[in-house]
Amino acid sequence: MPEVLEVESYRRLADQIVGATVTKAWADPYAAKKLTSTAQWAKVVRGLTITGTGRRGKLMLLETSGVPLGMRFGMTGVLLIDAAAGIEGLFYGPHTFRSDWIRAGMAFDDGRQLLLHDPRRLARVEIDPSLDELGPDALSLTRPEFNGIVSINRGEGPAIKARLLDQSVVAGVGNLLGDEMLFRAGIDPRTPTGRLTGEQQAALYTAFKTTMKTLLRRGGSHLGDHMPGRAPGGLCPRDGGAMRSATIGGRTTYWCSLHQH
DNA sequence: AGAAAGCCTCGGCCGC
DNA sequence: TGCGGCCGAGGCTTTC
16 A cells, blocks of 8 residues: 555655664564565664665665665555654554554664554565666656656557556556556556557656655545545546446556546 | 455466 | 466455
């Protein structure tokens, strides 16, 4: 769930612990799944001083006095510092916090704690994460970078929705953001990427940027105050047209049968 | 009961 | 027939 906008709010929260030194770190076997062991996290992280924060798409980065650290939030992950949540809650999943849903964390020399709260166990911690498989960041996407998304070398390419969800093409667009920008641009999510007209490309770029800007201001896509037609039998909030749904790019996709083509 | 906003793996298919 | 790349399906995991 957390898409790029939620992860950005977590990163801003994590700015608060810049300068602090880790006295203890722990992770359960699920959170440490990308590591060789849970002990590796505890051993490597202890003693590091946090020197800065970063983010590439949905991957949050902690710069340190030693190796960089990474955190991924899966579908229900939330970053906490002491008891303060990075965001109010999540549209999906429980809006409550439980201590037994804390899957990883670190304690600092000033008494504070950074915690990874995740009811489902899909969030992960990483040591020296690789950025090689990630495309340009969605929040700061430039027009030349956008052109790389819609340019297809051969054939018609995958459906534009699937293309937007491909993290190696552009990092940070999740299922809701993908639907939202295609809705705003009036583009059928099934359209092969290579078939988009110049006009559609321009509309999608504009929609991409405005979606990022307006939803970041509102606090992220988790608030669920966009796309009210996102339910079986729903109606398009713009023109009242029937909303359609199908699985595209492996995710449930909603679009308006009237204005998205 | 079924679906969920992420990500990873696996297996089938296509083209050289 | 062999192999690599691509893509979709399915799994993970727990909750509501």
